[in-house]
Amino acid sequence: MREIKTVALIGLGAIGSFLASNLHGVLGENLRIVAGGARKERLERDGIVVNGVPFHFRVVAPEEETGYADLAIVITKITGLSQALEDMRRQIGPDTIIMSPLNGVESEERVAAVYGWDRVLYSLARVSVVMDGNQVSYNSSRASIEFGEKYNQEPSERVLAVKHLLESAGIRPVIQPDMEKALWMKFVCNVSENQVGAVLHIPFGAWNASEHANALRLMVAKEVIDIARKKGIDIDDDYAVRQLEQLKKVPYANKPSTLQDIEHGRKTEVEMFAGTVIRLGKETGVPTPLNEFLYHAVRVLEEKNEGII
Ligand SMILES: NC(=O)C1=CN([C@@H]2O[C@H](COP(=O)(O)OP(=O)(O)OC[C@H]3O[C@@H](n4cnc5c(N)ncnc54)[C@H](OP(=O)(O)O)[C@@H]3O)[C@@H](O)[C@H]2O)C=CC1
Numbered sequence: 595m596r597e598i599k600t601v602a603l604i605g606l607g608a609i610g611s612f613l614a615s616n617l618h619g620v621l622g623e624n625l626r627i628v629a630g631g632a633r634k635e636r637l638e639r640d641g642i643v644v645n646g647v648p649f650h651f652r653v654v655a656p657e658e659e660t661g662y663a664d665l666a667i668v669i670t671k672i673t674g675l676s677q678a679l680e681d682m683r684r685q686i687g688p689d690t691i692i693m694s695p696l697n698g699v700e701s702e703e704r705v706a707a708v709y710g711w712d713r714v715l716y717s718l719a720r721v722s723v724v725m726d727g728n729q730v731s732y733n734s735s736r737a738s739i740e741f742g743e744k745y746n747q748e749p750s751e752r753v754l755a756v757k758h759l760l761e762s763a764g765i766r767p768v769i770q771p772d773m774e775k776a777l778w779m780k781f782v783c784n785v786s787e788n789q790v791g792a793v794l795h796i797p798f799g800a801w802n803a804s805e806h807a808n809a810l811r812l813m814v815a816k817e818v819i820d821i822a823r824k825k826g827i828d829i830d831d832d833y834a835v836r837q838l839e840q841l842k843k844v845p846y847a848n849k850p851s852t853l854q855d856i857e858h859g860r861k862t863e864v865e866m867f868a869g870t871v872i873r874l875g876k877e878t879g880v881p882t883p884l885n886e887f888l889y890h891a892v893r894v895l896e897e898k899n900e901g902i903i
């Protein structure tokens with residue numbers, strides 16, 4: 595069986611730290627975090643503390659010649675993806691598998707445009723991770739990575755290799771039969787939960803505590819489900835309703851990554867959420883007034899952070 599012995603990861607933020615802290619146990623120095631300049635210095639000096647455990651990973655600069663990695667994980671925010679793909683160039687050889695478990699439905703296309711579809715595996719992260727400074731926390735019993743080829747009736751050799759690696763590292767692997775559909779189902783959640791959560795400044799617990807918050811979540815989700823269906827991706831109308839059962843299991847005070855971005859004064863991924871929905875709504879003929887509202891509302895929050903307002 596194909597074996598993954600070396601992993602290069604770029605983006606040691608919330609999700610990157612969740613992945614790296616688990617992979618480090620099986621890979622040790624064969625896990626390399628790619629980061630340059632002041633970022634490299636900071637990561638080497640401060641390390642990362644995940645669920646109370648301190649880690650100092652091996653950090654390599656983008657220009658360092660380390661040899662190719664068997665698996666490259668790109669997990670920056672969408673706003674940093676283009677630069678990260680450039681910075682990973684020395685890690686990526688002819689047989690390197692690349693996974694980009696960012697939110698949204700388009701990161702794989704962006705990776706493929708640079709490195710080709712034959713290197714890309716689809717993936718997404720089903721976990722809520724909170725990061726403040728170098729402190730990271732998440733609930734390990736509720737964390738999984740969904741991944742695979744576009745369709746996975748018979749898992750390919752490289753899918754089985756990634757499954758084996760994740761299992762050995764203690765990360766729950768889920769091979770979805772249809773990864774395109776899985777990405778869209780997560781997209782429904784992110785567009786509704788992240789954006790409504792950020793604009794109203796409410797944590798995950800609010801969806802269950804407030805019928806009004808939940809009503810807004812469902813209305814926004816409907817726009818995405820309608821677009822998915824127009825694109826031939828079969829997500830039923832009640833999917834977002836059922837999602838409430840999953841949301842009840844997320845710690846009450848956890849915040850979606852978009853709200854964390856606003857609170858930390860960072861640019862959000864609104865372009866990838868509402869921006870994509872508005873664009874695809876026009877292409878498929880689905881009206882998206884709620885996403886138009888959210889797009890501008892999140893932009894206003896960014897402007898407040900930038901001191902424009
Ligand atoms: N947080 C969560 O619970 C979840 C997030 N996601 C998704 O996962 C993706 C990542 O999110 P998240 O982990 O929260 O994001 P973070 O902002 O916490 O982490 C991104 C990291 O990438 C680093 N980075 C950016 N560019 C580079 C570069 N060129 N070289 C090296 N490092 C770089 C940033 O460093 P620096 O800080 O120095 O800029 C930062 O540490 C997003 O698409 C998000 O939507 C998915 C599921 C859950």
Ligand SMILES: CC(C)(CO)C(=O)C(=O)O
Nearest residue numbers: 721722783784787850851
């Ligand atoms: C935690 C979760 C799953 C919420 O939708 C997420 O993807 C995010 O915060 O970006």
